[in-house]
Amino acid sequence: MTTTHEFWLAGRRATGDAEFEVHHSYDGSLVGRVSVPTDAQVEEAVAAAAAVAPAFAATPAHVRATALDHVARRLTERTEEIARLITAENGKPIKWARGEVGRAASVFRWAAEEARRTNGETMRLDTDPGGVGRFAVVRRFPRGVVLGIAPFNFPLNLVAHKVAPAIAVGAPIILKPAPATPLSAMVLGEILAETELPAGSWSVLPVPNEKMPALVQDPRLPVISFTGSDKVGYQIMDSVPRKHVTLELGGNAAAVVLADWSSEADLDWAATRIAMFANYQGGQSCISVQRVIADATVYDALVEKVVAKVKAQVTGDPGADATDVGPLVDENAAKRVESWVDDAVTKGAKVLVGGTREGATYAPTVLAELPDDAILATAEVFGPVLSLHRVDSTDEAFAAVNDSKFGLQAGVFTHDLQTAFKAHQVLEVGGVVIGDAPSYRADQMPYGGVKDSGVGREGVKYAMGDFTYEKVLVLTGLDL
Structure with a gap:
């Protein structure tokens, strides 16, 4: 009997009132069934993410880094199991699927390291007479909840490139995996659930494509990170001109x-x-x-x-x-x-x-x-x-x-x-x-394109920059 995979709502397992099937593209066999969240469950996940956002942004770096380290370690431990799952749902050869798991583990490891060393910068302002006695501290803060929309071709690693940077900066994330390949993301949810990350800081929701416009428009999700076709990507960007949208789109390399x-x-x-x-x-x-x-x-x-x-x-x-x-x-x-x-x-x-x-x-x-x-x-x-x-x-x-x-x-x-x-x-x-x-x-280098290949950059440190904004603190009356 084929298992129905639960999804992850605000860090806990959940089932909806419908499901869909995932088939192996090589032989057509049934790989698994996936439960679909109801509209009310999607609302619950978004509300939980918005509610936890201030507290999650304030979590100590060691809390986020420890969780990210755990994910990297568990992905490595479960490499063969997850690689077989990637091959089954995606059809990529097992040699490449194993490599994908290794890369995803590396993404989480890099995110843990970046979470620990993201310190901001300082600058003296007495370079001009009006700045005498003033000193600035520049730090980055999350823009808010991230809506991550992942593609089918790297169902684990490109999910990692959205989830890991968001956790590293303390930004809650609602992840929407590709309908063709949601199972790897569900396993990632299992591993995230083993951490001490606060409830609401992450959800993995296999929302049908036709229901995505409402999520894209939701004002509680100010950051959208999309990987996929240029047609869909620019439709998203054009529909929400006031949101911070990053797009990793197509190529003709x-x-x-x-x-x-x-x-x-x-x-x-x-x-x-x-x-x-x-x-x-x-x-x-x-x-x-x-x-x-x-x-x-x-x-x-x-x-x-x-x-x-x-x-x-x-x-x-x-x-x-x-x-x-x-x-x-x-x-x-x-x-x-x-x-x-x-x-x-x-x-x-x-x-x-x-x-x-x-x-x-x-x-x-x-x-x-x-x-x-x-x-x-x-x-x-x-x-x-x-x-x-x-x-x-x-x-x-x-x-x-x-x-x-x-x-x-x-x-x-x-x-x-x-x-x-x-x-x-x-x-x-x-x-x-x-x-x-x-x-x-x-996976640590900036990755992205120009022209119709998108805007923004993936790569852990650079995605963290996209998910945050700079805030300046000016101290006055100091003897520098």
């Missing part, structure tokens, strides 16, 4: 291989990393490699290697240790990718490998000669598809990267330090990775 990256070892490394990170998570990552932009002097050799490396990606049961590429989150997602590739081929693109679908699994695919009017040329595919593009100079390569409405991250394969700094200067993205694919992310 490019890997640039320049002329100086030309040795056999160089090209083999680039091809390996491109093939891996175009297809990891089934391509369902905002910084998955979607475009490969290569200098003409290395293009042909690189193409041969990329195709070979992509062919070597093991596709199949995500529960098997050897699997590199599993299914997409559901069959509709795979059908959409299929339709986009078909559109590109109809308009003149050439399929070098892949281009086939079986259920929710889409084969790792490489396209050449992608026309500018293809959907894949401008939109985020969110699937295991990459396209190859030939350019004649570094300037042309960088212009091609910037020829996108998105600007999340880019990878640049070059040995030249000047070129690396030029990439950092001219590429319209939130992050540039030199000597590797654009898909590298360290």
